[in-house]
Amino acid sequence: MEYESVIGMEVHVEINTQSKAFCSCSTNFHAPPNTQVCPVCLGMPGVLPVLNKEFVNKAIAVGLALNCSIAKWSKMDRKNYFYPDLAKNYQISQYDLPLCQNGYLEIEVKGEKKRIRILRAHLEEDTARNTHDLGGGYSGVDFNRSGVPLLEIVTYPDLRSSEEVFVFLTELKQLLEYLGVSDCNMEEGSLRAEANVSVREKGSDALGVKTEIKNVASFSGVVKAIEYEVDRQIQTLQSGGKVIQETRGWDPDRGVTFSQRHKESAHDYRYFPEPDLVPLAVSDKWVEQVRQTMPELPQTRRKRFQEEYGLSLYDASVLTSTKVMADYYEKTVQLGADPKQAANWIQVELQAVLTYENATIENSPITPEHIAQLIALVKDEVISGKIAKEVLRKVFKTGKSPEEIIKEEGLVQITDIEAIRKIVREVIEKNPSQAEQYRSGKDKLFGFFVGQIMRETQGKANPKIVNDILKEELNK
Amino acid sequence: MPISIKEVICTKEGFTTCASKILAGYRSPYDATVVRKLFDADAILIGKVNMDEFAMGSSTENSSIKLTRNPWNLECVPGGSSGGSAASVSAGECVISLGSDTGGSIRQPASFCGCVGLKPTYGRVSRYGLVAFASSLDQIGPLSRNILDSAVTLSVIGGKDPKDTTSVDLPLPDYLEKIKQGIDDNVPIRIGLPKEYFTEDLNKEIKDLIMKAVQALEKQGAEVVEVSLPHTEFAVATYYIICTAEASANLARFDGVRYGFRHTDSRNIIDMYKRTRSDGFGAEVKRRILLGTYVLSSGYYDAYYLKAQKVRRLITQDFEKAFQKCDVIIGPTSPTPAFRFGEKTQNPLEMYLSDIYTISVNLAALPAISVPCGLTQEGLPVGLQFIGKHFDEEHLLSVAYLYEQNREKDIGFPLL
Ligand SMILES: [Zn+2]
Numbered sequence: 001m002e003y004e005s006v007i008g009m010e011v012h013v014e015i016n017t018q019s020k021a022f023c024s025c026s027t028n029f030h031a032p033p034n035t036q037v038c039p040v041c042l043g044m045p046g047v048l049p050v051l052n053k054e055f056v057n058k059a060i061a062v063g064l065a066l067n068c069s070i071a072k073w074s075k076m077d078r079k080n081y082f083y084p085d086l087a088k089n090y091q092i093s094q095y096d097l098p099l100c101q102n103g104y105l106e107i108e109v110k111g112e113k114k115r116i117r118i119l120r121a122h123l124e125e126d127t128a129r130n131t132h133d134l135g136g137g138y139s140g141v142d143f144n145r146s147g148v149p150l151l152e153i154v155t156y157p158d159l160r161s162s163e164e165v166f167v168f169l170t171e172l173k174q175l176l177e178y179l180g181v182s183d184c185n186m187e188e189g190s191l192r193a194e195a196n197v198s199v200r201e202k203g204s205d206a207l208g209v210k211t212e213i214k215n216v217a218s219f220s221g222v223v224k225a226i227e228y229e230v231d232r233q234i235q236t237l238q239s240g241g242k243v244i245q246e247t248r249g250w251d252p253d254r255g256v257t258f259s260q261r262h263k264e265s266a267h268d269y270r271y272f273p274e275p276d277l278v279p280l281a282v283s284d285k286w287v288e289q290v291r292q293t294m295p296e297l298p299q300t301r302r303k304r305f306q307e308e309y310g311l312s313l314y315d316a317s318v319l320t321s322t323k324v325m326a327d328y329y330e331k332t333v334q335l336g337a338d339p340k341q342a343a344n345w346i347q348v349e350l351q352a353v354l355t356y357e358n359a360t361i362e363n364s365p366i367t368p369e370h371i372a373q374l375i376a377l378v379k380d381e382v383i384s385g386k387i388a389k390e391v392l393r394k395v396f397k398t399g400k401s402p403e404e405i406i407k408e409e410g411l412v413q414i415t416d417i418e419a420i421r422k423i424v425r426e427v428i429e430k431n432p433s434q435a436e437q438y439r440s441g442k443d444k445l446f447g448f449f450v451g452q453i454m455r456e457t458q459g460k461a462n463p464k465i466v467n468d469i470l471k472e473e474l475n476k
Numbered sequence: 477m478p479i480s481i482k483e484v485i486c487t488k489e490g491f492t493t494c495a496s497k498i499l500a501g502y503r504s505p506y507d508a509t510v511v512r513k514l515f516d517a518d519a520i521l522i523g524k525v526n527m528d529e530f531a532m533g534s535s536t537e538n539s540s541i542k543l544t545r546n547p548w549n550l551e552c553v554p555g556g557s558s559g560g561s562a563a564s565v566s567a568g569e570c571v572i573s574l575g576s577d578t579g580g581s582i583r584q585p586a587s588f589c590g591c592v593g594l595k596p597t598y599g600r601v602s603r604y605g606l607v608a609f610a611s612s613l614d615q616i617g618p619l620s621r622n623i624l625d626s627a628v629t630l631s632v633i634g635g636k637d638p639k640d641t642t643s644v645d646l647p648l649p650d651y652l653e654k655i656k657q658g659i660d661d662n663v664p665i666r667i668g669l670p671k672e673y674f675t676e677d678l679n680k681e682i683k684d685l686i687m688k689a690v691q692a693l694e695k696q697g698a699e700v701v702e703v704s705l706p707h708t709e710f711a712v713a714t715y716y717i718i719c720t721a722e723a724s725a726n727l728a729r730f731d732g733v734r735y736g737f738r739h740t741d742s743r744n745i746i747d748m749y750k751r752t753r754s755d756g757f758g759a760e761v762k763r764r765i766l767l768g769t770y771v772l773s774s775g776y777y778d779a780y781y782l783k784a785q786k787v788r789r790l791i792t793q794d795f796e797k798a799f800q801k802c803d804v805i806i807g808p809t810s811p812t813p814a815f816r817f818g819e820k821t822q823n824p825l826e827m828y829l830s831d832i833y834t835i836s837v838n839l840a841a842l843p844a845i846s847v848p849c850g851l852t853q854e855g856l857p858v859g860l861q862f863i864g865k866h867f868d869e870e871h872l873l874s875v876a877y878l879y880e881q882n883r884e885k886d887i888g889f890p891l892l
Binding site: 039042043044045046047048049050051078080082084087088089090141268270271272275276277278 | 485486492494499502504505506508603604605606607608610611612638639640641642721722724725728729730731733734735745749769772773774777781
């Protein structure tokens with residue numbers, strides 16, 4: 001029997017607001033433990049939550065980007081369970097009236113486009129963090145993260161392979177980065193993905209028993225865990241066994257999923273409407289205001305880059321992979337650089353320098369102005385392409401502009417025909433036997449002469465002029 | 477102005493124990509909004525006062541701190557849960573006390589101790605700093621010897637608070653000014669008497685005193701109409717589903733992890749939770765947490781919690797209909813005068829029924845005030861309850877003041 005996998009995702013996104021979801025504490029939870037706290041996020045007696053509007057704005061933006069409908073009326077609910085990282089022993093979340101519903105995200109796998117439907121995206125608050133390495137048999141709780149805003153995005157079980165999951169998560173992450181609503185750092189927990197995995201006979205409409213994979217710290221981990229889990233379920237069924245509905249963890253060292261909690265011991269969260277918060281009414285006007293502030297989204301931008309700048313799908317995809325990169329590219333083009341040259345310089349030369357220097361586009365001193373200037377200098381034959389690459393490395397090191405560096409180091413290209421002719425003649429005179437061999441048909445030696453001339457000029461001679469004059473002189 | 481404050485309202489000064497062992501010695505790191513407003517108006521806190529643990533009870537017998545007696549008869553309870561507030565005002569220890577009212581907890585003790593107790597409209601006064609029992613029903617209000625003092629206090633503590641999103645942004649009148657202006661003689665006052673409140677269950681003595689009060693108002697030109705609140709009989713059941721559900725979540729934070737009492741001799745975290753909460757909470761609080769957990773549980777939610785919310789809406793609609801025929805509803809505050817210690821502690825249901833006339837008001841989020849209207853033959857005070865329209869404390873207080881000015885005789889104060 002042939003099987004297919006059926007996968008749905010639940011993604012928790014930490015929203016990067018200035019203050020927490022329900023109080024005015026900073027969301028900088030990496031500060032020393034329990035310094036970003038107040039009576040509200042500590043769950044002290046008598047406190048009340050106040051919903052952060054910036055949180056709602058950012059959640060609406062995500063909802064719109066995921067083609068969701070934004071509920072005119074939604075409400076917050078209490079999700080009850082006891083755990084030391086939960087200050088009130090209930091989490092403020094949304095149960096039956098989420099803010100965003102019924103959207104989709106388009107993905108492309110092996111040249112085929114597919115819509116992954118979004119069931120809902122709802123507001124909730126993050127928990128504190130427990131630490132168990134304090135010694136003395138005690139555990140500690142750091143409440144800095146308590147009440148940090150979270151958006152939980154839930155898909156329909158529309159994904160059919162780990163590859164689709166990877167593309168989906170990559171697209172989603174890109175979208176969130178474009179919107180500027182989250183740091184999207186999986187290792188630090190600002191993006192947490194859980195997968196609901198089941199298998200069924202290929203072509204069947206029925207859903208198999210699912211397991212839920214939690215606590216995976218990277219995209220590649222999620223993909224590997226899903227691959228393992230699908231194989232495990234198929235093997236279980238093929239050997240006459242049954243898949244049990246349960247929560248499973250992922251052990252990255254052994255590369256296996258393992259049972260964490262059975263359905264029978266699942267929590268009854270006893271959800272009920274949060275009486276401390278009035279219902280959330282979102283007007284059309286409010287939604288429109290958020291829409292106005294939204295940047296162009298990656299898929300649209302990718303398409304536009306192809307059309308407007310004549311880029312290939314590949315180049316457009318690389319350049320739009322992050323908003324920072326895409327903005328950088330467009331700035332360079334706006335400064336007058338040829339779109340294709342700019343694409344090449346940013347993807348190849350700039351990338352090479354950044355990789356070598358172990359830097360990123362954000363923290364690099366090389367600006368779009370620098371790139372545009374270099375492209376112009378090459379185009380105007382002030383410097384050669386080869387020198388330009390060296391200049392770029394020097395821009396990174398010194399932070400000076402290409403023009404300054406060229407001036408300081410005397411790198412201006414020699415384009416004076418008579419000056420070049422003088423050097424060409426000298427080189428030919430110094431190498432009479434090579435000149436003789438060339439003239440008797442050994443064409444390869446042309447390169448030898450170019451090399452000698454470039455050495456004489458420290459690479460500053462215009463290569464095209466060198467070529468022309470060298471040919472002239474050798475063929476005399 | 478010397479004031480006392482119920483132990484359930486947070487003050488940096490003194491303790492905020494909610495009369496519970498689980499918060500023994502607890503000091504709040506902040507002042508409740510109402511406390512800050514009172515201090516800004518030069519109030520002087522003379523003490524925090526006793527109550528039923530977490531405001532759950534009708535006699536202040538559920539306190540883990542001390543016994544509070546009724547100044548009119550030391551063998552009787554002061555009512556509850558704001559028993560300490562009522563007793564401190566009645567005994568002349570302070571001019572005003574702040575209490576909290578979830579199902580009658582200001583009005584019933586005011587009635588038992590012969591003072592005025594005002595429960596404002598839900599949303600009129602900030603709940604920030606009121607340790608929550610049932611968030612959708614709780615409201616802070618004043619207890620005082622007369623209506624003017626309560627009116628002044630409401631003008632100070634009322635108004636929108638950015639820290640409480642359920643508080644409402646409506647103009648806050650200067651109630652004292654408004655009340656003194658009196659009611660326009662040209663507009664007749666229409667008083668509604670709900671037929672469901674005057675049944676066989678009502679103590680005869682109390683009924684007579686209420687009717688006398690109604691006559692006094694009629695003499696002042698009030699028009700009396702009969703109204704009906706048909707869902708009254710479901711109020712107690714509805715209330716005990718909603719308030720316990722909310723309480724079960726609100727009291728979950730008392731777990732020994734961050735503050736208050738922690739059982740130190742436990743094997744692991746679950747054990748610590750269990751022992752801390754078993755030892756820290758009193759019987760009534762545990763009973764309500766269990767009830768609330770039950771009504772919210774999967775499989776029971778629709779039958780209990782959701783149904784109760786529907787009935788709550790019907791009860792609110794009863795009042796809306798009644799208020800088409802009248803401006804203020806009048807009835808008893810409590811079906812009995814103050815009872816003796818231990819008289820009802822063995823039967824929680826009987827205790828719950830002492831709030832039968834006050835509970836509906838919280839469910840419908842209305843303002844109401846209890847005003848003394850006489851003494852029983854045994855010499856115990858009886859309270860008359862005025863119920864007003866949403867956010868119309870102005871009219872409510874004016875009518876109550878009209879009564880206070882024209883009642884047959886002032887009951888005076890207990891001789892201690
Ligand atoms: Zn905080």
